[in-house]
Amino acid sequence: EKKKKEKKNKNKKKKKKKKKKRKKKKKKKKKKKKKKKKKKKKKKKKKKKKKKKKKKKKKKKKKKKKKKKKKKKKKKKKKKKELRPSDFVFSSCKALEEDMGNSHRKTGELLKETTGLAENEVNLVLQTWRKFSSENPEYDVLLFLAMFLKHPEYIQLFQPFRGKSAAVLKEDPTFRAHGCSIGYHITSMVESLRDPATSEILVRRNATEHLRHKGVKPLHFEEMGQCIVDTLQATDERHMTPAAVEAWGKFLTVSNQFDLSYSASLRIRHCHV
Secondary structure, eight states, X not given: OHHHHHHHXXXXXXXXXXXXXXXXXXXXXXXXXXXXXXXXXHHHHHHHHHHHHHHHHHHHHHHHXXXXXXXXXXXXXXXTSOOOGXXXXXXXXXXXXXXXXXXXSOTTHHHHHHHSOOHHHHHHHHHHHXXXXXXXXXXXXXXXXXXXXHOGGGGGGSGGGTTOOHHHHTTOHHHHHHHHHHHHHHHHHHHTTTOHHHHHHHHHHHHHHHHTSTTOOHHHHHHHHHHHHHHHHHHOTTTXXXXXXXXXXXXXXXXXXXXXXXXXXXXHHHHHO
């Protein structure tokens, strides 16, 4: 009996020990799990922090880019405040005054700098135009009609002439009146070639008038210029020499540049308003 009791006691002790060991193992496992969880949490936090930092950096970069773009736009706006024709071809009044004092210049050099044409080229434009306008009393209507004969599609740009053919337009009083205004404008531009200030005012008026009409593009002015040269050549081949044609080309290019620059400045002003 004693032996049996001893055995039982031993078995009990063994069982207790085993239980203790199991408990210890469980505790260790729990601790390990907790540590792993903590590590994972820390890693997640670090990742979040890194992401936040990256986002902040990106935002800063975007802000910097936006600021740079704004600065560039402001600079462009300042440049485009008022694009005067004088900014393109005519030199400023101060520059003209300074140049007037330079007596060592050859005649025609100053004129070439301010208008883009040399003295002999100005003479060629003046002579050919005066001859053409004096020999053709209806020169203004002739030029306007020449454009529509070459480009019948341009008739649609003028509301009073829509649906009419170029052949009928010659006798139309509205058409003739418009032709007169075109002829007067060209004559004024040609005659003021030696007076840049007057030319500038004429360009401003022309640009302001054409800004009201929708559909009028730079190409139309270029084509009109080409029609003028073609008509002059057709009516007076002897005086419209290659040099005269070149002079007219320069003059028309210059006046078109003025027109475009001032029209652009007016459009910018309208947008701001």
